[in-house]
Amino acid sequence: MNDFLRRLLFLPDQGATFSARVDHLHFLVILVTMFGATAVFATALWFTWRYRRRDELTLTPLVRAPVALELAVVVGLFGLFLFFWVLGYRQYVRLRVAPDDAMEVYVTAKKWMWKFAYPDGRRSLGVLVVPAGRPVKLIMTSRDVIHSFYVPAFRTKQDVLPGRYTTIWFETVAPGVYRTFCAEYCGTDHSRMWADVVALDAVQWEAWRAGADPSDLVAGMLHGDDREHGDRKLVSVAFAPSGVVQDGEPVSMAQRGLEVAARKGCLSCHSVDGQPHIGPSFRGLYGRVEQLENGTVRVDEAYLTKSMMEPMADVVRGYRPVMPTYLGQLQPAEVGALLELIRSLREPLPTPPGIGYPQLPTNPQDGPAQSYEADRGLETIPDESLAPAQAPAGTPGAPAP
Ligand code: CUA
Secondary structure, three states: OHHHHHHHOOOOOOOEOOHHHHHHHHHHHHHHHHHHHHHHHHHHHHHHHHOOOOOOOOOOOOOOOOHHHHHHHHHHHHHHHHHHHHHHHHHHHHHHOOOOOOEEEEEEEEOOEEEEEOOOOOEEEOEEEEEOOOOEEEEEEEOOOOEEEEEHHHOEEEEEOEOOOEEEEEOEOOOEEEEEEEOOOOOOOHHHOOEEEEEEOHHHHHHHHOOOOHHHHOOOOOOHHHHHHOOOOOOOOOOOOOOOEEOOEEOOHHHHHHHHHHHOOHHHOOOOOOOOOOOOOOOOOOOOEEEEOOEEEEOOHHHHHHHHHOOOOOOEOOOOOOOOOOOOOOOHHHHHHHHHHHHHOOOOOOOOOOOOOOOOOOOHHHOOHHHHHHHOOOOOOOHHHHHHHHOOOOOOOOOOO
């Protein structure tokens, strides 16, 4: 039934875990509205016949529906819409909220291409390589105009905006290649602003991390509807090692973020060891719920980027509003690296009992955090390398030069 309706409506394969659920809601709404439309038309036809004018002398009878019937129709329809809303809201939340253990990839859109940056320092152009069967969260921004990241097989889509970070997540159900489109008109080559999501199984994933070319790995593995176009090639595969490789090893985004933070002066006000300074420390910041002057905010990519671009908007209680704006001062790659730095510092340093940082909720199924970080290939930054940043010269408590 699912597959029959999917083909009837010309929908692509269901490539992500929530695709089938989205389709089921789609099918339900379509079937109910088609049934409703048929019922309305049939009633109209029947009324036309039933209440037709019989002869010249008979007056058309005045028909009044009982109040109970009118009430039943109004309440029934309202209940139906509420039912749709409840189902839709649950799906909306499922589609919008990425699981905590999602692997992050930073996405930069520009006319007319998609660039992907992985926390381990790798980058790719036009091809997003992900492990199949694991949640992946994309943290996206644009360098020029509004684009939109759309994967029809995943049934998910998100606008990509200049100067802001938006997120989207998915978990593929099987290894395969899924075509990505730009779904917001952005100029001459909008219709060719493609990318491919390449979902690899565990063996292929390891091969890719060891340096294999994704197009070799997925040869003959095109997914579902694409099998009929077996000669389809990946849009493009290009890894840009320049600038992110040191001694032949990719430099992790967190490491680059630390360099950006030092170069741009972030570390003069934000420590990385958990000690509040002129601004909140980067350590333990990500995921925390902060008290603002009016209300609270959960520190996520959206809040962090807003704080960089509009620092006066949501100042954390207890800090003076002295941060300058970095709007136009940071490249998207630098913002991404800073975000990854702050994310990598999400675990607070071990503190003596009694001082205690708010602990992040952990999911017991996630396994230990270390193996997760190692699994992502995230370099952990040894604390010695942070030493110069811990106590900037001229601050109270800094050792005398
Ligand atoms: Cu980018 Cu349309």
